[in-house]
Amino acid sequence: MTHINSTCLIDDDHIFIYAVKKILKTSELCDDFTVFNNGEDAINGLKKAITEGQHIPDLILLDINMPIMDGWQFLDEFKKLKTSKKITLYIVSSSVDPVDLNKAKEYEQITDFIVKPITRSNLIKTLEQIDIAQ
Known part of the structure; x- marks a missing residue:
């Protein structure tokens, strides 16, 4: 099972943040969070x-x-950052707008687009597939 040393949650929905942290902690996928x-x-x-x-x-x-600053503006700044570390990035949004889905494909930094609401099983299944370079 993949273990994620640290997860950064960028979201203004406190309920979503609480739920994701709880899922990742109880699944023993991650214990360290920055919000x-x-x-x-x-x-x-x-x-x-x-x-x-x-x-x-x-x-x-x-x-x-x-x-x-919304997620797209964040991504425009994020892609300018210089780091040798591989950071896996997922968009997690309630948007099902095809414009957003297509726009996400324009950013090579995005691993995938996950539509809210997110379930425990879907989140775990998604994150178990990623390769975290330790």
């Missing part, structure tokens, strides 16, 4: 971690629709 409620805080946090040589997450679960 940001908008893209601007997340990109600033990641830049700081990279610059200061702090721990960088293995996995990012990113919502699209958030205040201040």
Whole structure:
């Protein structure tokens, strides 16, 4: 089973954040989480971690629709970051708009697009398929 050392949740939905953390902890997939409620805080946090040589997450679960800086704006900044570490990134959104689904395919940084609501079995099945470089 894949073990994820650290997950970064970027979402303004506190219920979603709580649920994902609970699923990952009880499934023993991950115990360490960083949470940001908008893209601007997340990109600033990641830049700081990279610059200061702090721990960088293995996995990012990113919502699209958030205040201040949305997921697309975050991705535009994220792809400029310079790090040798492979970070697996999933869009996790309630959007089923074909425009969003197609736009996600334009970013090579995105592993996949997961539609909310997410279930325990779907999340575990998805994350067990990823290769986290330790």
